[in-house]
Amino acid sequence: xxxxxxxxxxxxxxxxxxxxxxxxxxxxxxxxxxxxxxxxxxxxxxxxxxxxxxxxxxxxxxxxxxxxxxxxxxxxxxxxxxxxxxxxxxxxxxxxxxxxxxxxxxxxxxxxxxxxxxxxxxxxxxxxxxxxxxxxxxxxxxxxxxxxxxxxxxxxxxxxxxxxxxxxxxxxxxxxxxxxxxxxxxxxxxxxxxxxxxxxxxxxxxxxxxxxxxxxxxxxxxxxxxxxxxxxxxxxxxxxxxxxxxxxxxxxxxxxxxxxxxxxxxxxxxxxxxxxxxxxxxxxxxxxxxxxxxxxxxxxxxxxxxxxxxxxxxxxxxxxxxxxxxxxxxxxxxxxxxxxxxxxxxxxxxxxxxxxxxxxxxxxxxxxxxxx
Numbered sequence: 501x502x503x504x505x506x507x508x509x510x511x512x513x514x515x516x517x518x519x520x521x522x523x524x525x526x527x528x529x530x531x532x533x534x535x536x537x538x539x540x541x542x543x544x545x546x547x548x549x550x551x552x553x554x555x556x557x558x559x560x561x562x563x564x565x566x567x568x569x570x571x572x573x574x575x576x577x578x579x580x581x582x583x584x585x586x587x588x589x590x591x592x593x594x595x596x597x598x599x600x601x602x603x604x605x606x607x608x609x610x611x612x613x614x615x616x617x618x619x620x621x622x623x624x625x626x627x628x629x630x631x632x633x634x635x636x637x638x639x640x641x642x643x644x645x646x647x648x649x650x651x652x653x654x655x656x657x658x659x660x661x662x663x664x665x666x667x668x669x670x671x672x673x674x675x676x677x678x679x680x681x682x683x684x685x686x687x688x689x690x691x692x693x694x695x696x697x698x699x700x701x702x703x704x705x706x707x708x709x710x711x712x713x714x715x716x717x718x719x720x721x722x723x724x725x726x727x728x729x730x731x732x733x734x735x736x737x738x739x740x741x742x743x744x745x746x747x748x749x750x751x752x753x754x755x756x757x758x759x760x761x762x763x764x765x766x767x768x769x770x771x772x773x774x775x776x777x778x779x780x781x782x783x784x785x786x787x788x789x790x791x792x793x794x795x796x797x798x799x800x801x802x803x804x805x806x807x808x809x810x811x812x813x814x815x816x817x818x819x820x821x822x823x824x825x826x827x828x829x830x831x832x833x834x835x836x837x838x839x840x841x842x843x844x845x846x847x848x849x850x851x852x853x854x855x856x857x858x859x860x861x862x863x864x865x866x867x868x869x870x871x872x
Contacts, residue, residue: 501531501569505559505626505644506853507634512549515560515643515853520634522646523625525572529648532584535663537564537642539848539856539868540671541698541765542790546637547857550766550792554614555635559626562588563671564642565663566872575651583657585830586670587822588638590618590652603821608652612638618650625649642670643853645872655826664847664871665840666833668699669826671817672867673840675788676703676763677829678818681711684759684786688712693744693757693778694734695771696764697725698860699867700788702732702843704761707818709733710837713759715751719744722863732839745778755780761815765860767791769798772812776800781808788815843867 501522506515525531543560545551568582578584589612591603598606608618615635617623625648626634626641641647657666676699680686684707692708694701697720708716709732718729718737726737738744748757760775760783767789775785776798804810818825832838845865848856856868 501646503644503646504850505641506561506850507557507559508547509557511546511552511556513547515547517851519629520559520644521627521629522644523648525570525575525648527572527574528651529572529575530568530578530584530651530654531570531646531648532566533569533646534564534566534642534644534872536667536872537561537870538668538670538672538699539853539860539870541860543637544857544860545790551790553635553637555616555633557628557632558615558635558637559641559644560637561641561643562586562638563667565667565670569646578651578654578656583659583661583663584654585657585663585666585826586640586642586649586653587655587826588640588671589817589822590639590650591821591823592652601821603823604817604819615639618652643850643870645850655823657827657830661830664869665844666830667869668840668843668867669829672699672843673703673829673838674820674822674825675818676700677707678820678825679761679763679786679788679815680704680707680759682819683813683815684761684784686711686713686759689714690758691715691717691748691751693717693719693748693760693775694729695719695741695760695762695775696789697729697866698763698765699843701763702728702866704763705729705732705734706838715748717744717747717757725863725866728842728866731842741774741778748778752780756783759784759786761786762789764789769795773799776810776812779810781810783810785810785812786815787812844869847871
């Protein structure tokens with residue numbers, strides 16, 4: 501199948517629109533005609549060099565949904581015409597992690613930055629016109645008009661699902677909402693700080709609200725993002741962590757926030773340190789954002805970590821199990837309880853992907869979406 505997709509030839513680099521050949525699906529694979537793809541910051545981390553992949557060129561995109569166009573032989577559960585949302589982390593259903601309800605940690609995730617078929621790291625589902633293999637970002641490559649993927653990465657959804665909105669369930673929704681509800685374990689009455697209001701932070705705000713937080717303090721230097729956070733349920737919105745920390749202490753008799761969730765665009769150790777300083781004894785610091793993967797070390801006081809029993813927890817896909825949580829979040833959206841439409845600031849064509857990421861850097865988008 502001929503397709504057009506956004507490819508990185510190197511890192512650091514920029515996305516380039518190229519012609520691609522997409523494989524016919526093999527057993528346990530489906531080929532999907534894309535409807536929409538979110539412009540997640542993680543793909544920009546691949547372009548900047550913060551998150552290098554194993555194989556170049558690589559076709560980007562990991563948050564999206566589309567319509568099944570072809571089904572591989574002896575592949576159960578899918579038919580042409582089915583709507584699917586991709587999970588950027590595959591779930592095999594058989595490994596230790598899947599079988600204990602931690603699908604976000606599925607063993608297949610070890611191969612998502614290789615971009616090959618799981619069973620053969622020399623076999624790729626895409627190639628350039630000259631035959632050069634093209635890796636798939638997180639095994640799915642949603643920045644392509646057509647993509648062939650493993651069924652381990654696809655969640656079938658009802659026929660009336662609006663994929664141009666629900667595509668966000670493939671990353672932003674589960675990652676942000678789950679960072680509050682699953683990893684952060686926000687409880688009714690809690691005071692929560694959400695640090696950084698992009699697509700992930702906007703969903704973390706909603707997760708904290710759904711979990712019953714009494715105070716949800718959104719932190720972002722951009723006024724538009726603070727206003728958006730308040731429209732999504734944040735009780736307060738401030739410019740920086742100093743102000744957020746003092747505000748949290750004012751609500752908790754000087755103790756600090758119960759949970760601080762770090763969802764900034766490019767994380768550093770200092771961001772984690774600021775979140776650490778903002779929480780009470782036994783408080784949770786949830787680290788969801790990405791930055792340069794080579795950086796090591798967090799500037800936090802070791803004695804405070806020990807004596808106050810504070811916790812720093814990483815959060816991958818919001819500690820969610822996508823086969824259960826994507827349908828659950830879709831149900832919340834369909835019931836009017838989860839806001840997705842409001843997160844999509846601008847829609848772009850595939851050819852305008854560069855402008856979409858420029859707008860993200862400029863702080864004018866909560867989430868940009870490519871419409872195919």
